[in-house]
Amino acid sequence: METKVTLQELVALLALATGKQKDICEKFLKTFMRILETELEKGENIRIKGFGTFKVIDVESRKSVNVSTGEEYEIPQHRKIIFVAGKALAARVNQPFEAFEAMEIPDDMPISQLEGTSEPSELSELSELSELSESSEFSELSESSESSEFSELSESSETSTLSDNSDNSEKSDNSEKSEGSDNSELSELSRFRFAKGFFVGFLVAVAVVCGIGIGAYYMGLFPYRGNKDSADAIQSVKVQSAKQDPLPFDSLEEKISPMTVSESEDVVPTQPSDLNTDEKKGDGKEAAPVYDTVTTTRYLTTIAKEHYGNFNLWPIIYEENKAILGHPDRIKPGTRVVVPPLSKYHVDPKNESQIKEIKHKGVVIYEKFKK
Amino acid sequence: MDTKRLTEMLSKELEISKEEVDTLIEGLANVVGECASNLDTVNLSGFGSFEPRKRLERVAVHPASGKRLLVPPKIVLSFRPSTSLKQKIRNGN
Numbered sequence: 001m002e003t004k005v006t007l008q009e010l011v012a013l014l015a016l017a018t019g020k021q022k023d024i025c026e027k028f029l030k031t032f033m034r035i036l037e038t039e040l041e042k043g044e045n046i047r048i049k050g051f052g053t054f055k056v057i058d059v060e061s062r063k064s065v066n067v068s069t070g071e072e073y074e075i076p077q078h079r080k081i082i083f084v085a086g087k088a089l090a091a092r093v094n095q096p097f098e099a100f101e102a103m104e105i106p107d108d109m110p111i112s113q114l115e116g117t118s119e120p121s122e123l124s125e126l127s128e129l130s131e132l133s134e135s136s137e138f139s140e141l142s143e144s145s146e147s148s149e150f151s152e153l154s155e156s157s158e159t160s161t162l163s164d165n166s167d168n169s170e171k172s173d174n175s176e177k178s179e180g181s182d183n184s185e186l187s188e189l190s191r192f193r194f195a196k197g198f199f200v201g202f203l204v205a206v207a208v209v210c211g212i213g214i215g216a217y218y219m220g221l222f223p224y225r226g227n228k229d230s231a232d233a234i235q236s237v238k239v240q241s242a243k244q245d246p247l248p249f250d251s252l253e254e255k256i257s258p259m260t261v262s263e264s265e266d267v268v269p270t271q272p273s274d275l276n277t278d279e280k281k282g283d284g285k286e287a288a289p290v291y292d293t294v295t296t297t298r299y300l301t302t303i304a305k306e307h308y309g310n311f312n313l314w315p316i317i318y319e320e321n322k323a324i325l326g327h328p329d330r331i332k333p334g335t336r337v338v339v340p341p342l343s344k345y346h347v348d349p350k351n352e353s354q355i356k357e358i359k360h361k362g363v364v365i366y367e368k369f370k371k
Numbered sequence: 372m373d374t375k376r377l378t379e380m381l382s383k384e385l386e387i388s389k390e391e392v393d394t395l396i397e398g399l400a401n402v403v404g405e406c407a408s409n410l411d412t413v414n415l416s417g418f419g420s421f422e423p424r425k426r427l428e429r430v431a432v433h434p435a436s437g438k439r440l441l442v443p444p445k446i447v448l449s450f451r452p453s454t455s456l457k458q459k460i461r462n463g464n
Contacts (some may be wrong), residue, residue, distance in 0.1 A: 004420075005406050005413045006388035013406075024387065031384050033418040038372050041459050049374040051400045054450070056460060078461045081419075083450030092404030093423060093448045100443030105430065107439070108416045 040081055052085040099366065221368055290339040294331045306351055307339050315361040316345055327369045328362075407448050419452040 014025040039046050040056055047053045061077040292303045300314040316330055320340045325331055347354055378392045406413050407423035414420040428444045
């Protein structure tokens, strides 16, 4: 992740992907680049099906300033190369986020709830980004701060993003409001304050209810859980949950911390597990099958990460529980799933190519539900 | 130039069949796509680099309905030509 792939490495990858000899791949790439260069120099666009289009466009002259001397000069009219990825390639590139959808924001939620810190520097960064982004049919109001972390999970992460950002923006909001108090916009501000107060109060109420719910759950107070069951469940969950393990796995995982798990009040403090992927897999002859439960903050990926050390292995859990699971992103909270030992599926958590296969399985699972 | 012409030229120069060229192009797209989805840049010295860029989630306003949307984060692929290529292209005919 965030590493550079050189030409030689690309040749190797291409040979692997196509099954062709390395020297052919190398010749291909070099010839490919040469043809492209020649055509682009002629001012010709090149459209490659399945890949994308390389275009040559004209750029108008514009005024600019010499940064060291401060004197103005003109950048003359010239041409530049742009590349537009084809649909298939763009989809492949965005695969880590393919399950995400745009979500409507209810009208009564002020934008300040959604922003991180709104400073002028970030707005200029926004304009730079929007210049680069090819498709912007929407006017973009604001951009959440760089510190907003990614979550690889679906919609339910968004509410926590909002609540997190509202904490950040509260300070800046208050200062803004005290400054604007001498305007005739007093009524609007007080309305915002009112709405915000409601929103914060609502969140607190939700948090309290969730806290009580979790407590009751672990006390075994819920009617449909027999006492014996709940005792077992508490046992198995406590034994299996693990703290953050240092295993080096997928790049995106390191960047993306499952934000909701750390930020939400629903997390139960966990202990190191002896059933974790310590390179010594359970021999599969365990007396009690291993269970876990999917909740609003515990997804298959969370469970996979805790039990297998790699969130990408979630399809294994899905396969095991296929019968009761539908769309992987829409599993009813409270669904109890069996967490099979990796040995059952002959999976080695360190084997990169196996991990890739399993990731692919994940894609296949999603495909089934797309149509 | 379109794909057909490109494959013709490559097929001739490399002395391989058009199907093989198609496989190679498809393979290239797959490899670049996979690297990009892992946020790795593919750097082709002298030509340019295919660089993945993250777009953070943002609030957008639908121009027609006036409704506000939360657009999720995504990764897009961009191409950055090498300096030598840029120079060659810079001055038109």
